[in-house]
Amino acid sequence: MRAFLEANGLEAYYGWTKVLHGLDLSVPEGKVTALLGANGAGKTTTLRALCGMTTVKGQIFYDGQRIDGKPTEEIVRLGVAHVPEGRGTFANLTVFENLLLGAYTRSDRAKVAEDLDRVYHYFPVLKERRTSQAGLLSGGEQQMLAVARGLMLRPRLLLLDEPSLGLAPIMVAELFRAVRTINQTEGVTVLLAEQNASAALDVAHHVYLVETGRIVTGGPAEVLRGDDAIRRSYLGY
Template sequence: MSTQTSTDAGTAAPKVVLQIDNLESYYGPIMAIRGVSLKVHEGQIVTVLGANGAGKTTLLKTVSGVMDPEKGTVNMMGADIQTMEADAIVRRGIVHVPEGREIFPLMTVAENIAMGAFTRNDKGAIAADEEMVYSYFPILKERRSQRAGTLSGGQQQMLAIGRGLMAQPKLMLLDEPSLGLSPLLTQEIFEIIVRLNKEQKVTMMLVEQNAKVALDAADYGYVMELGRIVMNDRAEVLAASKDIQEFYLGVSQDENQRGQRRWKQRKTWR
């Protein structure tokens, strides 16, 4: 492993922000992650694709410290973080934007956003970041004194992302930002994610079922099935690959034998 890191440092490639090696995590008695290794480079958007139950959310939870792995390491910029408490990991610059509507429903939008900066003390910079968040999500500024539970699904997703930004993350873990949103809203959210990546230099690790939008936004992609990484490549290569087109993008090739067989095999795996 040490040789690997040294070769990375030798080349001019961007720094590795997050490196996961042979990670195994249990979800209750079920082994949800069965030896996952992956890398996220600085400034990139990396996506992890997979169906329901592939272990994507468990992977993110293990990285953000809400769950402890059984085996393996999670390394952030040279430090092993897999045994750290969730709040220590946020302080180090990894923030987890959870799926769906995990906001504080009875607090106002402004209070929710302020909660994102819980680990910070620099008042002036926090106020400036609030304005930055509102500039990306003007609708949140309009609704700032409204209870967050009364927002629409898309607005709650925006709030979750905006709240995550307030922690000044180096790496943002996004769990299915498209969940439950209309195609138009999904597109809008992903445009903002790409802008944040470019303009605020936030490295993103993005977990998605919606392979099309995710691969459009991402630089690099991993495909997870039943807790394992089964494929990884640059996003445009993945998007062009036959397997991805068949199983995740729903592009039907000619109804060939191979596709039939693969489908059957997948079924028996479950």
């Protein structure tokens, strides 16, 4: 299978501090790939580095095109939706406006309206609350809004950063169900960074383990699920 997104020797810096130390990563098209690892392992930084939010060394290919060194907004315009950790909601704008912003780069108005219906279908609560200020939503609702905003881009690649963080288990299940549907019915490639290994392993096809800014191991999800040693030492369940 062709690598839709590929990173070779990826290094990332915050100021002078090196956070990623030569990471190699390959995300197959149309699949869900998960980055697992403890807090501080470098998962978030990896996602941020992939879309130009940190200083980067190494090569990043997206759909065969070099994207390292491009500004974030240009990478987004290539169809990469990044749902950041902490959701990045526009708290003072309404839910509807948040969703419209998700489709900011698109000019096909009719299809945008269609997609609006589509995300309302995935997350009905957003439709109910479309005129309220996004900052007033609950944590789970804000997470849904963030994912929905990402979908409004009609992305080819969806980067999800810790979507389960701070959510009740039932919300986590609902969210991951939505992610699976999005992946299966629309063929959106997903790269997911998660601490919640069991939830991620359920939905992912392929898994990488990240530790202190390096890839420790990787492989098909079912293999990792079956490997007790790895499960105990890295996934902690």
